[in-house]
Amino acid sequence: xxxxxxxxxxxxxxxxxxxxxxxxxxxxxxxxxxxxxxxxxxxxxxxxxxxxxxxxxxxxxxxxxxxxxxxxxxxxxxxxxxxxxxxxxxxxxxxxxxxxxxxxxxxxxxxxxxxxxxxxxxxxxxxxxxxxxxxxxxxxxxxxxxxxxxxxxxxxxxxxxxxxxxxx
Amino acid sequence: xxxxxxxxxxxxxxxxxxxxxxxxxxxxxxxxxxxxxxxxxxxxxxxxxxxxxxxxxxxxxxxxxxxxxxxxxxxxxxxxxxxxxxxxxxxxxxxxxxxxxxxxxxxxxxxxxxxxxxxxxxxxxxxxxxxxxxxxxxxxxxxxxxxxxxxxxxxxxxxxxxxxxxxxxxxxxxxxxxxxxxxxxxxxxxxxxxxxxxxxxxxxxxxxxxxxxxxxxxxxxxxxxxxxxxxxxxxxxxxxxxxxxxxxxxxxxxxxxxxxxxxxxxxxxxxxxxxxxxxxxxxxxxxxxxxxxxxxxxxxxxxxxxxxxxxxxxxxxxxxxxxxxxxxxxxxxxxxxxxxxxxxxxxxxxxxxxxxxxxxxxxxxxxxxxxxxxxxxxxxxxxxxx
Numbered sequence: 001x002x003x004x005x006x007x008x009x010x011x012x013x014x015x016x017x018x019x020x021x022x023x024x025x026x027x028x029x030x031x032x033x034x035x036x037x038x039x040x041x042x043x044x045x046x047x048x049x050x051x052x053x054x055x056x057x058x059x060x061x062x063x064x065x066x067x068x069x070x071x072x073x074x075x076x077x078x079x080x081x082x083x084x085x086x087x088x089x090x091x092x093x094x095x096x097x098x099x100x101x102x103x104x105x106x107x108x109x110x111x112x113x114x115x116x117x118x119x120x121x122x123x124x125x126x127x128x129x130x131x132x133x134x135x136x137x138x139x140x141x142x143x144x145x146x147x148x149x150x151x152x153x154x155x156x157x158x159x160x161x162x163x164x165x166x167x168x
Numbered sequence: 169x170x171x172x173x174x175x176x177x178x179x180x181x182x183x184x185x186x187x188x189x190x191x192x193x194x195x196x197x198x199x200x201x202x203x204x205x206x207x208x209x210x211x212x213x214x215x216x217x218x219x220x221x222x223x224x225x226x227x228x229x230x231x232x233x234x235x236x237x238x239x240x241x242x243x244x245x246x247x248x249x250x251x252x253x254x255x256x257x258x259x260x261x262x263x264x265x266x267x268x269x270x271x272x273x274x275x276x277x278x279x280x281x282x283x284x285x286x287x288x289x290x291x292x293x294x295x296x297x298x299x300x301x302x303x304x305x306x307x308x309x310x311x312x313x314x315x316x317x318x319x320x321x322x323x324x325x326x327x328x329x330x331x332x333x334x335x336x337x338x339x340x341x342x343x344x345x346x347x348x349x350x351x352x353x354x355x356x357x358x359x360x361x362x363x364x365x366x367x368x369x370x371x372x373x374x375x376x377x378x379x380x381x382x383x384x385x386x387x388x389x390x391x392x393x394x395x396x397x398x399x400x401x402x403x404x405x406x407x408x409x410x411x412x413x414x415x416x417x418x419x420x421x422x423x424x425x426x427x428x429x430x431x432x433x434x435x436x437x438x439x440x441x442x443x444x445x446x447x448x449x450x451x452x453x454x455x456x457x458x459x460x461x462x463x464x465x466x467x468x469x470x471x472x473x474x475x476x477x478x479x480x481x482x483x484x485x486x487x488x489x490x491x492x493x494x495x496x497x498x499x500x501x502x503x504x505x506x507x508x509x510x511x512x513x514x515x516x517x518x519x520x521x522x523x524x525x526x527x528x529x530x531x532x533x534x535x536x537x538x539x540x541x542x543x544x545x546x547x548x549x550x551x552x553x554x
Binding site for chain 2: 016039046069105
């Protein structure tokens with residue numbers, strides 16, 4: 001029994017290492033609250049350790065859906081206070097000048113991203129930083145692929161327009 | 169949209185999740201409930217005080233009757249803790265690898281066991297006998313024109329499966345567990361539409377005899393219930409017998425049919441027969457007091473114990489054996505998809521993102537999803553455990 005629990009915990013840690021960063025970014029954009037997003041991830045992974053699912057078709061798809069459900073639960077069950085974001089994007093690079101540049105780009109994108117419609121923002125985040133395929137991302141969002149594609153391309157167009165039409 | 173733009177966005181990497189968060193997860197404890205805190209500046213305190221005064225004057229003179237004594241809202245975490253120690257279990261339908269099976273799970277969503285494991289039959293719509301020993305369910309089998317929805321009974325561990333009716337659906341148990349009532353399919357051709365039914369029938373497990381309800385004109389019912397006193401059936405009607413859509417009480421041995429005048433569908437009569445829970449629209453679980461001792465039966469004191477918002481729908485509510493909790497299906501509306509007449513709430517229709525959820529029946533909006541992978545967990549039914 002202990003061996004099983006140990007293996008489950010190890011497997012969960014592997015899942016955590018592989019997916020935590022992008023899951024946290026996703027949850028933060030859904031909840032508009034970094035601390036609540038961390039809570040959502042904590043609850044999903046604690047439950048995962050306690051009751052590992054029998055089989056998972058797609059690790060990422062499963063985790064994103066679980067985080068989405070938890071985040072929506074959280075949104076519904078409590079009134080979240082508007083809180084300052086931690087940066088959504090990593091700003092670490094080997095060259096300090098490059099770090100500064102990346103930080104600035106990250107800030108710009110973050111600012112515009114958070115002004116998108118929630119559905120479009122979710123689509124962009126799932127596809128670009130969630131690194132999910134269209135079918136996987138559509139399943140996470142609970143909509144058809146066609147609907148998801150509409151949201152994604154609308155979101156991308158809005159992002160581009162608000163960033164002044166230039167690549168970030 | 170140029171790929172350049174997407175590639176440039178993708179160059180930004182998500183910020184790293186803090187290691188401390190993983191440490192919190194390893195501790196095994198769910199996150200503490202965060203309560204928004206007031207900023208401790210004079211402006212906020214003054215605003216809060218004004219709000220309290222305003223609420224006092226708004227609430228104090230209210231002449232509106234309070235419909236029911238629902239306790240204050242609890243947290244999902246507290247509820248989950250209660251469910252961890254709760255002995256009764258749940259049976260629910262779910263889909264994996266394109267196949268529907270029935271799953272037995274603990275009240276907190278753990279210890280999931282596949283009861284059916286049949287690649288050729290899709291099992292849906294489980295109903296557990298009141299003593300928790302048997303399950304009646306629908307088996308969708310065959311392909312093309314041969315596809316059919318039939319009824320089976322099996323033991324709670326999935327063994328000793330017996331077919332009890334062809335082309336039938338929406339079963340329920342008599343209070344003593346000796347009979348199953350069900351609705352016959354309206355058409356020979358298979359359909360997922362749950363209301364395509366004609367007639368109520370009862371099957372006696374001891375004799376194997378099937379008997380039709382005396383009112384042969386009954387049609388287009390779904391979500392059939394048999395009240396504990398055995399005198400009434402309660403079900404939804406959709407376009408039949410002069411009713412447009414509603415929840416009906418139907419005399420079990422007579423011709424009487426009465427509209428309970430509740431907006432919504434898919435009722436579930438509580439084990440003591442004194443309350444009714446149902447889908448009060450797409451986004452709420454309603455509860456009403458039920459009086460079956462009078463004719464026509466009355467549903468009064470309507471209140472919602474769960475209220476959600478578009479797109480998160482609530483369906484398939486089911487009372488726990490002691491009436492403390494209700495289980496229900498909870499998931500996103502399928503917007504923008506060509507449904508071709510199919511709805512995610514129909515048994516056997518895939519519902520991505522839907523999960524089995526449990527609510528405290530004594531409080532408002534205190535509920536927790538006990539499955540999280542969204543694999544069409546629907547039609548939860550409580551299983552009594554001694």
